[in-house]
Amino acid sequence: MRAALWLIGLFAVAVAAALFAGSNQGSVTLHWPPYRIDFSLNMVVVLLLLAFVLVYGALRGVSAMFELPRQAKRWRIQQKERAMHGAALDAVTQLQAGRFVRARKAALSALAQEQALQDSGAAIPNGLQLRVLGHVLAAESSHALQDQAQRDQHWEMAMQEAATPQAKNLPELAEGTQLRAAQWALDDHNAHDAIEQLARLPQGAARRTLALRLKLKAARQLRQALTALDTARLLAKHRAFSAAAAQSIIKGLATELINDAHDPEQLMQAWRNLDASERSLPEVGIQAARRLQQLGGNPQQMREWLLPAWERYTNSNNGLPSLQAERLVRVLEDSLGALDASWLARIEAAQQRRPHDAYLQYLAGCACLQRQLWGKAQQWLQQAAPSLQEESLRRRAWQHLARQAEYRGDAAAAAQAWKQAALAGEPG
16 A cells, blocks of 8 residues: 555656656756856756765765764674673573582673673663672572672672662662572571571562562571461462462461470460461361370360361361371360260261261270270270271270280180280281
């Protein structure tokens, strides 16, 4: 379409010129005493056009001749800029490929070329970013080479560049450099320095996913379970982990927070620091109850913490994994003496709803032993002992049966039960 328009325009110009020149009778007379020269108007127009073209071409030629030195200078600067950017890209490539010596050499080359451009008065617009990046790349390579002196030197230079007035509108330069320093400190197992670097970040930068990941690692290295738990919650909120991974991490940190308690009051404070969703997790409730039991805490509080896990085990179709079920049964077994009538009723009702559950059979048998109901205890334990998968519970069930047989004076049954208890403790 554009070519057609140009063609139409050219035809129009040609027609206009033909009409003007074909019927033009004008003339131009040049008096140069004693001469007189007559020219047709068409020739004068043609000569003027030719003169304009010649003058314009001459002026362009002179301008181009005087422009040659400046073009040569620009070409040299352009070549230096290309070499500088090429060195920076080479540094990144070599660093990713694990060639740390070459990466540091390329980064230093880029810095040297940028400094040469700056000294020659041809500073590039993005020179500040390139200087900071070059120093960070050199520091990263030195860190990989275990050259801490060179790493710290380049890091200091990068921070100095990032603190200049020109970097006022580029806060990410200093933030990125500090984040790298925090990562290096974690690699050196120096979590305190990592926490200090992260504390210097602005509030917005400190809540970014990368900063929170580093903070989580540092808190776990320092065994600061509460700080790590708060950070993991933020990461889960930002969807930095999958749902399953987030739940696993939070469960582990909540359990660690509970295990760090050294008296019932500390354990109660740790429990209050947990969210409602975390308290309802069976693993957390069982571990808190076990820890409270070990610390000699209030049995009523322990049973309250166990209740969500118990209800999920007895009322839910999915129940609990075998390891959690075993821990729940062990905690309840060890606290049978302190269980009230409501809990004994729960155990009995659960066993009646699920009569073939080996864990509930074992727990009901232990409860009967506690209440000296020897016949029921023997019945439930004999049903549970062969079906229990965990060797510790299976061994304890046979031990209970052996003691009952000894109490009855049945030596043969006692010997057989002790033999089964010993076999339960042997590797399969």
